[in-house]
Amino acid sequence: xxxxxxxxxxxxxxxxxxxxxxxxxxxxxxxxxxxxxxxxxxxxxxxxxxxxxxxxxxxxxxxxxxxxxxxxxxxxxxxxxxxxxxxxxxxxxxxxxxxxxxxxxxxxxxxxxxxxxxxxxxxxxxxxxxxxxxxxxxxxxxxxxxxxxxxxxxxxxxxxxxxxxxxxxxxx
Numbered sequence: 373x374x375x376x377x378x379x380x381x382x383x384x385x386x387x388x389x390x391x392x393x394x395x396x397x398x399x400x401x402x403x404x405x406x407x408x409x410x411x412x413x414x415x416x417x418x419x420x421x422x423x424x425x426x427x428x429x430x431x432x433x434x435x436x437x438x439x440x441x442x443x444x445x446x447x448x449x450x451x452x453x454x455x456x457x458x459x460x461x462x463x464x465x466x467x468x469x470x471x472x473x474x475x476x477x478x479x480x481x482x483x484x485x486x487x488x489x490x491x492x493x494x495x496x497x498x499x500x501x502x503x504x505x506x507x508x509x510x511x512x513x514x515x516x517x518x519x520x521x522x523x524x525x526x527x528x529x530x531x532x533x534x535x536x537x538x539x540x541x542x543x544x
Contacts, residue, residue, distance in 0.1 A: 374466030385447035470523035
């Protein structure tokens with residue numbers, strides 16, 4: 373089984389994906405890390421030096437390399453399902469799960485990471501204050517929710533046991 377986690381940046385796709393993979397005995401793959409390996413640089417540098425269009429093409433190609441994987445959890449980038457036919461391809465090749473986290477929580481997580489200079493989210497790097505960041509995340513959520521809501525199912529509390537229970541009863 374191939375499982376994709378989608379959702380906003382800072383929704384916990386990588387953290388939750390790692391926990392679920394460990395619990396199920398699955399492999400874990402972070403799509404952003406795969407893109408960074410392929411380009412031998414970090415995502416913010418790719419955005420800065422080559423632009424978002426180049427990044428989205430790289431993201432699409434990295435995603436395509438996952439379609440034949442088995443027993444794997446893939447954490448996608450926040451925008452992955454919103455470009456090209458990525459979402460339909462993920463749904464065709466695996467189970468797509470939307471990690472739905474409140475906007476305020478996303479903003480708090482991102483703001484804390486920015487304060488510690490540990491955040492590498494290029495779409496939010498221009499935020500000048502928490503309020504500005506919250507506004508940017510809210511707008512991005514409005515743009516993306518129509519994609520996220522097409523997932524096979526939604527996870528609201530990032531509870532591993534609850535997710536595994538849902539997965540056991542899931543049929544496409």
